[in-house]
Amino acid sequence: MAIFPLTSSSGYIKTGRIRSYRTGLKLATIRYAATGRQGEKAMRFMTFLAALILMLCAQEAFSLQITGVVTTLSGDPIPHVRIRSSGTGAPAFSHTVFTGADGAFKTRDLAFNLESLEIDFFRIGWSVSQKQQQLDDDSLHIEVVMQPLTNVAQQVPASAWLGGNPDDLGYQMSNLHCANCHQLGSARVREFSANLGAHGSADRAEAWLNQAAEDLAGTGNTPKTTAKDAKTRKGWDAIVQYMRWVTMRLGEKDELRWGLEEGSPFYNALLQPETSLFSPRDMEVIVPYLAQHFPTDFDSYEGYNDTEELGEYGVTADTEIEEFTLPTFGWTREVTAPPGSSDIWFLETDKHRLGALNPTDGNITWHPVPLEGAQGPHTMNSDAEGNIWVALEDSFYIGRLNTQSKEWRLYPPPEGTLFGVTHDFAFNSDRHVEMDSKGRIWITDLGKNELWGLNVESGEIETFRLPVVSGENTFHSLLYGAAIDAQNDRVWWAQLFGVAGSFDTKADIAERIIPYDRGEGPRRLAIQGNVLWVPLFGTSELSKIDTNTGLELARYQIPDRGSSPYGITLDKKRNAIWAATCNSDRIYRFDIDEEKWTHYPLPRREAYIRVIEIDGKTGDLWTTYSSLPVGKRDPIIWGTENANNMIVRIHPGD
16 A cells, blocks of 8 residues: 655544546555644645646556456356456557466556556456455555356357357358358347347248359349248348458458459459359358358357367466557558567558567557559568568569568569469468579469469569369469478468368479368468478368378367367477467467367457467567458447457467
């Protein structure tokens, strides 16, 4: 307790208390003593002093450590409770720690302004029933009692809402398709589904099937509907076509992506069901499954056990997570930590620029792409020299930025390129872009299902079309992840709606094919010596491939079967794989030696992540929330309007 005594011989003592009405924290107990007019003057002086102290605390950040313990009503410790502190004045917007096995937690010294400080306690299945807190100088101690919560509808991750059997094709295809841009169980999706609550699942399924039949027929005519299913039919009609439309647009102004122009052949093709990303073949599986297994009532969810549904926790009392806000409300989808740079680099796709975050002070330096028109920086990876390679999906260019000199080199696409989506660089086991024996780096063109080999010196680009599986087309295959094994002259690649395989960079031919079933969804890869790791987005699994034979050695299910791993990162120091999940509000860690999964909850709901980067100096993990659509969030619901525009650092605490 901060005490400011003023004594006199009279023994007449009054005590005043000042509270922060926003936080409810006791800031100080002020004692003052005097008699008569002198006493009144002393009282006014101490009141002024207290007000001054409060004002300074509100305007100036100071060092504060928070400690405490979380227990049940009976006094038993509760581990794995997330304690998130947030406010202004510090480089990071929030700082998160977790309780250990003894229920205790401790933060490092935090620099938040007291007047803005907010502290949140969270674990699925629990709610705060009692809280006592005491501030002593620069230390805040909080004792919290939590009680079991039966209805966890407001706590579960998005993955909890899709019912049915995770081994069914419908479950896998629904996650594979509907979690590509946002969480399948996001607030917007739940709101849409809730509007159909007046109709039974059979009616919803019929409406979905009618839409699929119409698209398969290719007539463009609306089939007759009964009065009973008219409302449902209209709703699903609108949302399906809207998703085809919105896929081609990005940003607060819904600007067209991928160099498209309204009315062009490419634009029109992507609006047609047969050649869109949401094809009739997909719809005939997904539509009835969602109608039957995605609920319309989201007010109640009981019987959810977090360790049974999500697996073991990986967090410890030493785990720390920081969120850095980016108040530009852009699509911040990728991060990288280049060798030789103390900054964490990120990109904003819809604002056509890169940014460099200084984690020490939170300052950001912007680096716009130096080309006219829309560029759409989409994917970024560094190389061993500290350069950043950027895929510009709107202009089809490839960019390289020297992080020391800040000089750009821009490589134009092959002559005559009218459409394409430059996408993923082939990186090595260090997540670094690496040249092959012919001096080329490799990148996928998602739009044309091609591998591009870029000669770094000459700028010449060679293109190679890759095979597609039966029933798929060039664009719908979605050529996604890539990894390079330069020593063995191979580039490995994966198709989200297809297979994986390898490309011989000496002979320039596709060689091995790794078959995956429909709905499994191989995505962004990681390579480790003679092992290729393949995340399966639809089935939430990790596939282990022998690069010498191309055969699958093992497969490991993520405990949350609806988590949807967008990409994985090899952690050489820990001999682990980190999985960036879309639907689960957490990252998963796979310890390779133990063949065991654990999970690390993130500080925010709808934490959609696509990539995890490891800081070579500290071993910390960096990622970013990158859900669509872009823009502000309701701070009452999400805690801040910047909830979808943050860079996140994770110190695992091992």
